[in-house]
Amino acid sequence: MTTITMPFTISGYSDENSNGAGYVAQEREKVFNYLQMSNALGFAAKGTFQQLEEVFEECSEQSWDGENAKPISKEVLQNAKMFLESFPLGIESPEIGSEPDGAITLEWYRSPSRVISISINPGGWLYYAAIIGSTRRHGMDFALFDVSEDLLALIDEVTWKI
Amino acid sequence: MTDSILPNELLARYITSSRWFRKQDQTVKQDAFIPPENPLELSVTRHLNLQEPEIWSIGNGVASGQNRTLHGRADVKVSHVRTQSLNVVVDPAPNNPNHANITGWPLEKDIRKMRALEIACGAQFVANPEL
Numbered sequence: 001m002t003t004i005t006m007p008f009t010i011s012g013y014s015d016e017n018s019n020g021a022g023y024v025a026q027e028r029e030k031v032f033n034y035l036q037m038s039n040a041l042g043f044a045a046k047g048t049f050q051q052l053e054e055v056f057e058e059c060s061e062q063s064w065d066g067e068n069a070k071p072i073s074k075e076v077l078q079n080a081k082m083f084l085e086s087f088p089l090g091i092e093s094p095e096i097g098s099e100p101d102g103a104i105t106l107e108w109y110r111s112p113s114r115v116i117s118i119s120i121n122p123g124g125w126l127y128y129a130a131i132i133g134s135t136r137r138h139g140m141d142f143a144l145f146d147v148s149e150d151l152l153a154l155i156d157e158v159t160w161k162i
Numbered sequence: 163m164t165d166s167i168l169p170n171e172l173l174a175r176y177i178t179s180s181r182w183f184r185k186q187d188q189t190v191k192q193d194a195f196i197p198p199e200n201p202l203e204l205s206v207t208r209h210l211n212l213q214e215p216e217i218w219s220i221g222n223g224v225a226s227g228q229n230r231t232l233h234g235r236a237d238v239k240v241s242h243v244r245t246q247s248l249n250v251v252v253d254p255a256p257n258n259p260n261h262a263n264i265t266g267w268p269l270e271k272d273i274r275k276m277r278a279l280e281i282a283c284g285a286q287f288v289a290n291p292e293l
Contacts, residue, residue, distance in 0.1 A: 059179075063228050064179075064230075065178050066178045066228045070198055070199065095181070095184075099196040100197065100198040101271075111187075115279065117192050117193070117275060121271060127275055129272060129275035129279045131283065138275060
């Protein structure tokens, strides 16, 4: 899989008052947003953010599952967007879903024995669980940080084409 | 209470979201098996002594309460649930004497996800024949 990483901070140009650094940051954001619209590279063009909005619409009321599911909050929606925006370009789009505890889920799936699910929960935390062959992995992270190398490696293992 | 439910019994988890199953291979996502919080209990219906139309009728009642569509159900064996160190306890409701709850979920969400993922792998999706 080919991915393109564009860090949000540029080493040596961290002074926010610097006009040069500000200009570079603005241009970087423009290029990143442009590439997000690329069918090959960006989640935006693949409809991932649209799916997020649809899930929010479907699950924003109490008991949206017909039982006692908790509604998905705007905070969770925003955190899920921010988390997805932190991904490098070129990653396969996840399927978006929802859980009865008010979480938004991102799933990458090849088969029942190659799957990873990430939950964006209220409070800014994310939780993940993966089955990759005989390997089981689960853990937690902070959704407001950029996606970790560890999670990217797990997603890569699931989506890797033989 | 737990002992009265046999390991080979089937439990139905009603699928009221189109995002809880994968259309391409008709498998169930772990999302369907994550319990709501307070309490950490997942609502299911025992197949015990029920005919197919009765199982669907109960599911239609669940979905219609919130104007949801009943897309299908996920059937899973009690023994598979117990393999995940979870319990199944009877919890009859006025409109569903076969109602039960999956209990004993860990407090850590990532471990709950792992258990739900394993249960989903062993579950069989049955599409609503009326759709």
